[in-house]
Amino acid sequence: MPGTLTWQWIAAEARRRIAARLWPPGARIPDEADLAAEFGCARATVNRALRELAAAGLLVRRRKAGSFVAAHPVRKATFEIPVIRQDVEARGLRHGYRLIVAETLPAPAAVQARLGLAPHAPLLHLLALHLADGLPFCIEDRWLNPAIPGVAGADFATVSANEWLVQNRPFSGGGIAFSAQAADPQLAGLLGCTPGAALFVVERETWAGAEPITAVRLTYAPGYSVAATI
Amino acid sequence: MPGTLTWQWIAAEARRRIAARLWPPGARIPDEADLAAEFGCARATVNRALRELAAAGLLVRRRKAGSFVAAHPVRKATFEIPVIRQDVEARGLRHGYRLIVAETLPAPAAVQARLGLAPHAPLLHLLALHLADGLPFCIEDRWLNPAIPGVAGADFATVSANEWLVQNRPFSGGGIAFSAQAADPQLAGLLGCTPGAALFVVERETWAGAEPITAVRLTYAPGYSVAATI
């Protein structure tokens, strides 16, 4: 079998065996050495292939125990999180931005909890509107740790905090959540939609190591959707 | 520097240099051989580390050209897509399931387009309600390719198509999209919520190779959200 020696071929073959139930869910598959012998390649090559399948959620691998076909193949979808400006421009629209509120005050308890901050710690609160071809696209409601270097000097009236952070403050981790929310009168006013309209909401928190950076709530105008390939 | 020789350490060090702007956005970083010399390890180890950073979106790598720090670090979030039953049970609730409609008829044009099917091709249409502790949790509105082996014999009144497919029909790829939608009277009736409530909607299509398997629209009861770590 020519071409057998690439890890991609081996990964594909393993997928095929899983799909064909040659290796049924929950079953233990042959160990790397056996597969290497079968395919006539080095163990490292098999390792690389199986590692990919494990990352894809098709295999569960445990030292000493062996490699097992995932009983419930938990599928994973990867979304790219673009800067809002890029998101707008990728749709072929012109991006606009308007700062509405910038103030420093203690964050609401919910925000403090999301960021793991002490109560009453004052944060920079920004409320801004992103536009697409002049129409409301998204409301950015952000709480920002004022201890971040450069925040004091940044002009969030001209550059959105969204963009400023990407350029100036790399983060190491965080969380993201998607949900749906009905437009209250304030949101409806800002987004130019009818009160009660179903809006898509993204909530995100980011940290640099242990230091909280920001918590943001993005509320999109009606019709927004986010897509990915599985 | 002890412990320098692991690919995780090198990956972490590279992240640090990117975060510290030692390697600024857009810049070309030293090539693998140079880094291997600097860290005193094999090139393969550096390769492994940089490959991870590229997968995470922090680096862009091009043969002959070199490795570059991503100008706009497109962050990626990975969501796990659970079977609905598991989703319910993970919340500590009891899962219930009720089939509402099962019929074979030509799919609407929108569904045909999503699956890339010929017009008028008859599909199996299933409408079902998932319950959490007896309360409506999610509506599963699914179109299923009747050519899939075993579909004819499956009893979707007792096992949800969602679950049946996971167990019986591995898929190779597909798409997923999240959006928000207001509850129309029918949805409101099924989900036991007020008409106009904001609902979270997941639309998914899956294929096995070139063969379409299913297109499904999951409409969740108010309050549902999906979370992930970045």
Next chain:
DNA sequence: ACGGGTATTATGTGCAGACATAATAACGTC
């Protein structure tokens, strides 16, 4: 100057061997 073929180069991947690590299985003791 221009276009096209060619040399160069950084990444991509393979191999064989070795040791590290974690988790299980086997064992011996009480």
Next chain:
DNA sequence: GACGTTATTATGTCTGCACATAATACCCGT
């Protein structure tokens, strides 16, 4: 039989080497 210790084993990773591949940079002829 229950429990702690040790041996075994499959995966995880590193090394050093080799060649493949793609994309750029260079050179040359017109």
